[in-house]
Amino acid sequence: SQTIHQWPATLVQPVGSPLSLECTVEGTSNPNLYWYRQAAGRGLQLLFYSVGIGQISSEVPQNLSASRPQDRQFILSSKKLLLSDSGFYLCAWGRGLGIGEQFFGPGTRLTVL
Amino acid sequence: EDKVVQSPLSLVVHEGDTVTLNCSYEVTNFRSLLWYKQEKKAPTFLFMLTSSGIEKKSGRLSSILDKKELFSILNITATQTGDSAVYLCAVEPGRGADGLTFGKGTHLIIQP
Numbered sequence: 001s002q003t004i005h006q007w008p009a010t011l012v013q014p015v016g017s018p019l020s021l022e023c024t025v026e027g028t029s030n031p032n033l034y035w036y037r038q039a040a041g042r043g044l045q046l047l048f049y050s051v052g053i054g055q056i057s058s059e060v061p062q063n064l065s066a067s068r069p070q071d072r073q074f075i076l077s078s079k080k081l082l083l084s085d086s087g088f089y090l091c092a093w094g095r096g097l098g099i100g101e102q103f104f105g106p107g108t109r110l111t112v113l
Numbered sequence: 114e115d116k117v118v119q120s121p122l123s124l125v126v127h128e129g130d131t132v133t134l135n136c137s138y139e140v141t142n143f144r145s146l147l148w149y150k151q152e153k154k155a156p157t158f159l160f161m162l163t164s165s166g167i168e169k170k171s172g173r174l175s176s177i178l179d180k181k182e183l184f185s186i187l188n189i190t191a192t193q194t195g196d197s198a199v200y201l202c203a204v205e206p207g208r209g210a211d212g213l214t215f216g217k218g219t220h221l222i223i224q225p
Contacts, residue, residue, distance in 0.1 A: 034212045043117070044156075044201065046212035059212065090155065092212075101147060102213060104155035 002027035006091050006105035013112055019064075019078040021108050023091030026072065031093040033074040034102065035066055039087040050074060086112045115140040119202050119216035127224050130192050134219045136202030137184040144207040146178055146185050151199045151218070159187070159200075189221075197223045 003026045013019060025031050032051050036044040046059045048066035056066050063082050067075045074091055088109050092102040116139045126132055138146065145163045149156035160169045162178035162185060169176050173192075178185045189196055199220050203213035 036212070036215075041217070043215040043217040044203075044213075046214070049212045101158055101161050103158070104149075106154045 004105040010109045016080050021076040023074040025093045034092040035076050036090045037087045081112045083112050115214040117216035119219050123220045125222045131190045134187040138204045140204045140206050142207030144205045147203045148187050149201040192223045194223045
């Protein structure tokens with residue numbers, strides 16, 4: 001069966017510090033991978049998606065970047081965090097076009113102070 | 114721009130009651146609508162709907178889609194305290210692997 005891991009679970013970082021969140025998927029190959037952010041009072045917002053190694057698409061302009069160095073690894077990064085980057089970050093994987101259903105990781109709660 | 118609106122945003126009912134959660138959407142080239150339940154962390158998948166008028170059912174939960182009026186409802190009968198969660202509605206556009214567009218969710222609280 002497929003599983004998706006994220007770490008760390010919780011992170012408190014000062015403004016201006018770098019960020020690296022990691023997501024890995026097991027039990028499937030060539031998944032579509034997604035990063036979402038859930039801020040207080042808002043729905044899940046898609047940040048990035050990837051259909052393959054090295055292929056990243058960004059949905060909204062922001063202070064963050066994503067990379068996919070391996071088939072089942074997805075990394076979310078920032079060089080300098082802003083207060084507005086605080087939120088709950090969720091990684092998800094899906095099987096592809098028209099299949100819709102996505103499976104979410106346990107999430108990382110990021111607080112920027 | 115794709116848009117998903119859920120109502121109500123918050124709902125408090127007593128155990129045993131029946132609830133109906135609403136989701137309306139505007140999306141380019143609709144492909145599917147999905148419902149998720151989010152308790153403390155990761156949303157868990159409930160239903161995916163692609164065709165109008167066909168009810169999907171799982172135990173006490175059921176959902177139906179109206180593609181003409183662009184909305185879906187999620188029904189929960191004989192609610193239990195374990196049903197307390199945020200229920201998220203999302204739509205999948207028919208344009209590549211763009212990911213899902215989510216509503217803000219309905220925060221459902223079931224009181225014993």
